[in-house]
Amino acid sequence: MAILDLDATEDLPCVLFDNDKGIFEISKRSLPENAILFYEPLINYVNEYLRSPKDNTNVVFHFDYISTSSTKQIMKMILLFDQLKQTKQVNLSWNYDKGDVDMLQTGKRLEQLTSMKFVFNEV
Amino acid sequence: MQITNSGKYSSIAELFRVLNHYQLNYAYNGDFTNDLTERILALAETNMDVESESLKIKKKVYFIIVESLQNITRHQGSSKDSRLMDGFFSIHKFLGGYLVGSGNAIENDHIKPLSEKLDRVNSLSADELKEYQKEVLSAGGFSEKGGAGLGLIEMVRKSGNKLQYDFDKIDDKNSYFYFQSKITDAQPQENSEIEKHNHEVVKSVHRAVTENNLKIFFQGQFKHENVRSLLSMAEGSIYLTEKFGFKKTSVAIMIELLQNISYHAAGINNSDERPGLFMVADNNNVCSLITGNYVENSKIDALIKKIDFVNSLDNDAIEKLYLETIMLDNNEVKQGAGLGFIDIRIKSKNKIEVEMVPYTDDKTFIIIKANISY
Numbered sequence: 001m002a003i004l005d006l007d008a009t010e011d012l013p014c015v016l017f018d019n020d021k022g023i024f025e026i027s028k029r030s031l032p033e034n035a036i037l038f039y040e041p042l043i044n045y046v047n048e049y050l051r052s053p054k055d056n057t058n059v060v061f062h063f064d065y066i067s068t069s070s071t072k073q074i075m076k077m078i079l080l081f082d083q084l085k086q087t088k089q090v091n092l093s094w095n096y097d098k099g100d101v102d103m104l105q106t107g108k109r110l111e112q113l114t115s116m117k118f119v120f121n122e123v
Numbered sequence: 124m125q126i127t128n129s130g131k132y133s134s135i136a137e138l139f140r141v142l143n144h145y146q147l148n149y150a151y152n153g154d155f156t157n158d159l160t161e162r163i164l165a166l167a168e169t170n171m172d173v174e175s176e177s178l179k180i181k182k183k184v185y186f187i188i189v190e191s192l193q194n195i196t197r198h199q200g201s202s203k204d205s206r207l208m209d210g211f212f213s214i215h216k217f218l219g220g221y222l223v224g225s226g227n228a229i230e231n232d233h234i235k236p237l238s239e240k241l242d243r244v245n246s247l248s249a250d251e252l253k254e255y256q257k258e259v260l261s262a263g264g265f266s267e268k269g270g271a272g273l274g275l276i277e278m279v280r281k282s283g284n285k286l287q288y289d290f291d292k293i294d295d296k297n298s299y300f301y302f303q304s305k306i307t308d309a310q311p312q313e314n315s316e317i318e319k320h321n322h323e324v325v326k327s328v329h330r331a332v333t334e335n336n337l338k339i340f341f342q343g344q345f346k347h348e349n350v351r352s353l354l355s356m357a358e359g360s361i362y363l364t365e366k367f368g369f370k371k372t373s374v375a376i377m378i379e380l381l382q383n384i385s386y387h388a389a390g391i392n393n394s395d396e397r398p399g400l401f402m403v404a405d406n407n408n409v410c411s412l413i414t415g416n417y418v419e420n421s422k423i424d425a426l427i428k429k430i431d432f433v434n435s436l437d438n439d440a441i442e443k444l445y446l447e448t449i450m451l452d453n454n455e456v457k458q459g460a461g462l463g464f465i466d467i468r469i470k471s472k473n474k475i476e477v478e479m480v481p482y483t484d485d486k487t488f489i490i491i492k493a494n495i496s497y
């Protein structure tokens with residue numbers, strides 16, 4: 001599988017998925033017109049990765065803004081990594097801008113729905 | 124119907140009705156930075172694209188907007204008094220054309236020379252304007268703050284209409300200068316409010332906007348590209364950028380409110396339309412983000428029930444509802460699933476307010492207001 005590398009736009013996030021290195025990063029703004037359509041290929045990529053995952057997987061989210069329809073799709077993706085966590089090492093970092101309490105709380109809420117412990121970084 | 128512009132309106136619906144009389148498409152009241160004016164221009168441009176305006180009218184309107192915004196930023200004062208500080212800008216769309224308005228404080232000493240300049244430009248015929256333009260160009264005499272009336276000459280030539288202006292005394296030293304330029308493609312309809320209140324459109328709208336503490340007004344199509352420009356414009360206003368946490372919360376709520384319209388709003392003539400309203404108001408440290416859109420009457424009960432329910436919950440209950448809702452599997456095209464209102468309620472820490480205005484037998488105009496204290 002090739003690297004999935006998307007540049008950020010005014011309303012779409014920057015995406016870097018590298019199955020070879022076990023790195024999954026999404027950042028900036030996620031305000032797509034249709035979140036289900038936008039996240040479908042990303043979720044498919046993760047599903048594909050789960051067939052032959054690395055021993056160590058690093059997931060990093062750092063949103064500037066995220067629409068609730070995107071949050072729902074991100075949750076779906078996180079649940080896939082949560083599944084992987086049963087057998088492999090998965091580190092999930094939830095980064096947020098300094099002082100962005102709303103974004104920290106969104107991460108805390110999602111964490112509750114998993115068996116993982118997110119690493120929260122104020123950057 | 125008699126229009127009075129005195130004082131605060133008791134409801135958003137009433138204020139909207141009044142502003143609608145002036146066929147207001149966009150208004151901004153406050154501090155203008157170069158960054159903000161660029162965002163306003165971008166919004167005006169996408170909006171005209173969404174409205175499928177002809178290239179001819181688009182170019183003219185764009186030019187008039189650029190000139191009007193430049194006049195505001197160039198003459199913007201520096202003072203603590205918001206009556207002196209705040210600039211005003213508006214776009215009105217009516218059948219057959221546009222009206223672009225602006226307002227800014229000026230020193231009383233400047234009233235006479237400015238009026239003379241405007242009257243001179245207005246008194247000239249098309250040929251005389253051309254001559255006068257050449258004259259000014261060759262003389263090269265620039266006024267202190269740039270420009271030598273060249274902008275004004277071009278505005279009359281491009282718009283094909285005389286420039287309209289007015290002054291309102293603030294105090295012994297300053298007055299507020301109102302300026303408007305009409306761009307017509309065809310002869311406007313006689314019954315248009317723009318025609319009836321010809322030279323007072325901007326003044327009346329400015330009064331209604333300031334007395335009701337409005338910062339931003341937009342009414343139009345909430346297509347994705349327009350929503351993107353509108354959001355960018357709102358983010359660029361100084362009002363929001365002053366406090367980081369407040370800005371983050373406001374923009375996040377705005378995103379939900381605006382997406383809500385572009386996903387769910389009903390059209391008037393066809394189902395592809397997404398007509399809607401967006402306003403930002405500020406009253407005593409409470410910022411109100413307001414949207415309005417049409418909803419089919421068959422869906423009203425469910426919508427109101429949802430909002431009432433979200434409003435009725437305490438902190439723990441709403442957090443629980445958030446977690447339940449996010450786990451609901453809904454792979455349908457309409458993707459809201461009610462998470463938006465829950466998110467708005469949590470982030471704003473206030474109840475969501477709703478106003479309903481009956482429209483037709485099968486549609487209602489719904490106004491939603493989220494309040495953020497800061």
